[in-house]
Amino acid sequence: MSLLEAARSANTAFSEIPIIDLKDIGDPTPDVQRALAKQIRDACIDLGFFYVTNHGISEETIATALESMKTYFSLPLETKMELDNTKTPNFKGYNAVLSSNNDPAGTGDMHEGFEFGWEALDDTPGALDACRMNDGSMAGANVWPDVPGFRKSLLNYYYAAVGLGKNLFPLFARALDLAPDFFDDKTRNSAALMRVLHYPPQRGPVDERVIGIGAHTDFECFTILWQQPGIQALQVRNTNGEWIDATPTPGTLVINLGDQFARWTNDVFKSTVHRAANRSGERRYSIPLFFGTDYDVLLEPIAGCVSDERPPRYEVTTAGDYVKMRLQATYGH
Ligand SMILES: O=C(O)CCC(=O)C(=O)O
Numbered sequence: 001m002s003l004l005e006a007a008r009s010a011n012t013a014f015s016e017i018p019i020i021d022l023k024d025i026g027d028p029t030p031d032v033q034r035a036l037a038k039q040i041r042d043a044c045i046d047l048g049f050f051y052v053t054n055h056g057i058s059e060e061t062i063a064t065a066l067e068s069m070k071t072y073f074s075l076p077l078e079t080k081m082e083l084d085n086t087k088t089p090n091f092k093g094y095n096a097v098l099s100s101n102n103d104p105a106g107t108g109d110m111h112e113g114f115e116f117g118w119e120a121l122d123d124t125p126g127a128l129d130a131c132r133m134n135d136g137s138m139a140g141a142n143v144w145p146d147v148p149g150f151r152k153s154l155l156n157y158y159y160a161a162v163g164l165g166k167n168l169f170p171l172f173a174r175a176l177d178l179a180p181d182f183f184d185d186k187t188r189n190s191a192a193l194m195r196v197l198h199y200p201p202q203r204g205p206v207d208e209r210v211i212g213i214g215a216h217t218d219f220e221c222f223t224i225l226w227q228q229p230g231i232q233a234l235q236v237r238n239t240n241g242e243w244i245d246a247t248p249t250p251g252t253l254v255i256n257l258g259d260q261f262a263r264w265t266n267d268v269f270k271s272t273v274h275r276a277a278n279r280s281g282e283r284r285y286s287i288p289l290f291f292g293t294d295y296d297v298l299l300e301p302i303a304g305c306v307s308d309e310r311p312p313r314y315e316v317t318t319a320g321d322y323v324k325m326r327l328q329a330t331y332g333h
């Protein structure tokens with residue numbers, strides 16, 4: 001079935017999020033790769049959300065990053081505000097509770113976060129790497145707090161998640177009937193942003209306009225999300241307007257598509273609205289890593305996703321300009 005035929009018969013009124021086992025991701029046998037790509041294609045065309053198991057990010061890498069996040073978020077607000085993300089050109093650093101607003105109908109997100117992008121572990125902290133020279137409107141170095149082990153443990157998680165993402169791009173390419181290396185020359189510079197998030201618990205009656213993270217789509221190609229086990233918070237909206245729980249399942253990560261893939265594929269791949277609210281009574285932590293194409297790459301619809309009946313739906317822009325515009329809308333309110 002062609003991509004456009006598949007898009008026409010998509011099950012966008014899903015009620016479950018599929019689980020895809022990546023244990024064979026390194027097996028080069030074409031049949032194995034094709035079978036994996038088929039599962040990914042179905043999930044991307046239907047809902048743009050799936051869980052992965054055997055994803056290769058070790059429990060130790062996750063646990064170490066989590067400990068560092070907890071230490072960091074327990075610092076006094078004034079200390080965290082020294083790295084206020086609105087002081088950096090591209091919102092690197094800290095955002096306080098209610099300083100971001102992901103849903104234009106909301107009045108602020110009930111979480112705090114810390115964001116950074118690629119940097120080599122042995123570089124001077126916050127140095128601008130040579131591979132960042134073509135970032136255009138997204139140019140700008142990382143900033144780091146003075147918390148022992150924080151930078152190292154977060155960068156270690158970053159490298160592991162970027163490694164997973166680099167292995168996923170060929171599968172997404174196959175899922176789009178493209179050569180597996182289609183995204184290689186578009187993902188040379190790890191245009192991946194990682195955010196660590198802390199959601200304080202919300203007790204009693206909750207104002208729907210002030211939840212953990214308001215309804216939104218992500219900006220990049222796909223997000224690799226670790227969410228804290230045991231706390232249900234994340235929900236995904238289907239085309240009937242129902243919110244489907246993305247229950248955290250031990251040993252899994254969530255992969256969800258963002259707007260860059262919707263643009264590459266003229267909405268054949270779905271960038272689906274999601275939100276999170278923490279009503280558990282406990283603190284909740286999560287780690288999204290947003291992986292896009294390099295910031296200087298044009299987001300042009302691929303040929304198999306355009307036809308006379310389905311003309312291009314988006315104006316062509318660079319990945320960097322798109323991400324920058326969305327970041328400004330999220331933090332600049
Ligand atoms: O914390 C979560 O589960 C979701 C976070 C999210 O959607 C985001 O940061 O874009």
Ligand SMILES: [Fe+2]
Binds near residue numbers: 216217274
């Ligand atoms: Fe998101």
